[in-house]
Amino acid sequence: MITPVVYSESGGTYKTTMTANLAVALNRMGLDVLVLDLDPQEGNLTTLFDVGEHRSDPDADNLVKHILEQPDGEFADLIETSEEGIDIVPSHDMLGDFTSNLEQKISYETSMQNISRDEYPRFKLLHRLLWEEEALQEEYDAVLIDPNARAEDLLYNAIFALRTLVAPVKPAGKGNLSLDGLEELVGNMEQQLEIQIGLSCVVPSGVGQTNAHRQYKKQFEDTDAFATPVAIADRESLMDAMWEARGSAFKVVEERWKTFEQDGEMVSEPGQRRIRDREIDTLTKLYQLAHFVATETFDADVDPVLELDIEGHETRTIDLRETEQTEVKA
Numbered sequence: 489m490i491t492p493v494v495y496s497e498s499g500g501t502y503k504t505t506m507t508a509n510l511a512v513a514l515n516r517m518g519l520d521v522l523v524l525d526l527d528p529q530e531g532n533l534t535t536l537f538d539v540g541e542h543r544s545d546p547d548a549d550n551l552v553k554h555i556l557e558q559p560d561g562e563f564a565d566l567i568e569t570s571e572e573g574i575d576i577v578p579s580h581d582m583l584g585d586f587t588s589n590l591e592q593k594i595s596y597e598t599s600m601q602n603i604s605r606d607e608y609p610r611f612k613l614l615h616r617l618l619w620e621e622e623a624l625q626e627e628y629d630a631v632l633i634d635p636n637a638r639a640e641d642l643l644y645n646a647i648f649a650l651r652t653l654v655a656p657v658k659p660a661g662k663g664n665l666s667l668d669g670l671e672e673l674v675g676n677m678e679q680q681l682e683i684q685i686g687l688s689c690v691v692p693s694g695v696g697q698t699n700a701h702r703q704y705k706k707q708f709e710d711t712d713a714f715a716t717p718v719a720i721a722d723r724e725s726l727m728d729a730m731w732e733a734r735g736s737a738f739k740v741v742e743e744r745w746k747t748f749e750q751d752g753e754m755v756s757e758p759g760q761r762r763i764r765d766r767e768i769d770t771l772t773k774l775y776q777l778a779h780f781v782a783t784e785t786f787d788a789d790v791d792p793v794l795e796l797d798i799e800g801h802e803t804r805t806i807d808l809r810e811t812e813q814t815e816v817k818a
C-alpha cells in the first residue's frame with residue numbers, strides 16, 4: 489500500500505499540483521489510485537480534476553459525514569473517477585467546519601460514555617474509516633491525500649491515517665535549508681499522535697535558472713538528512729495549463745493544451761501546445777518522483793516505462809531504467 493501525503497507547512501508550495509501529478513504517475517505505473525481531497529478552499533484538487541459537483545450542497549453526502557460516522561449513503565458512492573482514471577473523493581464545504589462538527593460529536597459521545605475528552609481518539613477517525621470500515625487496502629494500491637494546509641484536526645487525521653510525507657519546498661531567501669519548521673512539525677505530530685511519521689523525500693519545486701536557485705537545489709541534493717530524488721523546475725506555463733486541461737501535466741502535454749490570446753480574450757485549447765524538451769524532462773522528473781515513492785519508500789513493484797501518447801506526434805518513451813544511474817539520487 490502506497491500512502492503519501494504531500495505536505496509542507498507553507499501555502500502555495502505546489503502541493504495540489506504535485507499530488508495530482510503523483511497520483512496520475514502512479515496510475516500510469518499500473519496502480520489503482522484513490523485521492524482524498526481534504527481542502528475545502530477554491531482551487532483545490534477537486535476543481536483541478538473537475539469533479540465534486542455537489543461540494544456546496546449542504547444536504548449531499550460527503551466525506552465529513554463518513555469520518556464523523558453519520559453517513560447518508562455508501563462510501564463507494566462518494567468516489568468519482570477523473571478522465572485520466574484516478575478515483576477521487578472530492579472536497580465538500582463541510583470540511584471547513586470539520587472541527588466544530590467534531591467537537592459536537594465528542595461532547596455527545598463523552599457524556600454518553602462517561603469518558604474524558606482527552607481520551608477521545610479525535611485524530612484516529614479517518615484511519616478507522618479508510619482501513620477498518622472501508623478496507624480500502626483491499627481495493628487500491630495507492631491512497632493519497634491533499635490535506636488542508638492548517639495544522640489542525642483534518643491534517644492530523646490525514647497524517648495519522650497515511651503516516652508518510654512527501655515535502656515540496658520552494659526556493660526562499662538566499663537558499664538556506666529551510667526545513668527546520670517541517671522537522672519540528674513532524675516531531676510534534678509524532679509525539680502527539682504517538683506514531684512514527686516517515687519523510688519519504690523532499691522535493692525542491694519551482695526551481696529557476698538563477699544562481700541562488702541552483703545553489704538552493706544543490707544544497708538540498710547534497711544533504712544526507714533526507715532523500716531528494718528530483719527537483720521540479722519552475723514550469724508555470726505547463727502547470728497552470730493543468731487547470732485548463734482539468735488534469736495532470738501528462739495530460740497537458742499529451743493533449744497539447746495551451747492558453748493564448750485570441751480577439752482580446754484568453755482562451756485555452758487542446759492541440760496547440762508545442763512539444764518542448766524541457767517539459768518532457770519535467771514529466772520525466774515527475775515520473776521519477778512517483779517511482780521513487782513507490783519503490784524506495786513503499787517497496788512496490790511498478791512499471792518503469794511511460795509511453796507518452798502525444799497528439800499528432802510520435803509516441804515518446806520515458807524509460808527510468810535508462811535515466812536512473814545518472815540522475816536519480818536515493
Ligand SMILES: Nc1ncnc2c1ncn2[C@@H]1O[C@H](COP(=O)(O)OP(=O)(O)OP(=O)(O)O)[C@@H](O)[C@H]1O
Pocket residue numbers: 498499500501502503504505506527531637693694695720721722723724725727728729
Ligand atoms: N513547478 C511549478 N512552477 C511554477 N508554477 C507552478 C509549479 N507547480 C505549480 N505551479 C503553479 O502554482 C500555483 C499554486 O499551485 P498549487 O495550487 O499546487 O499550490 P498549493 O500548495 O496546493 O496551494 P495551497 O496552499 O493554496 O493549497 C498554481 O497556479 C500552479 O499552476
Ligand SMILES: [Mg+2]
Pocket residue numbers: 503504505527531532533
Ligand atoms: Mg492546494
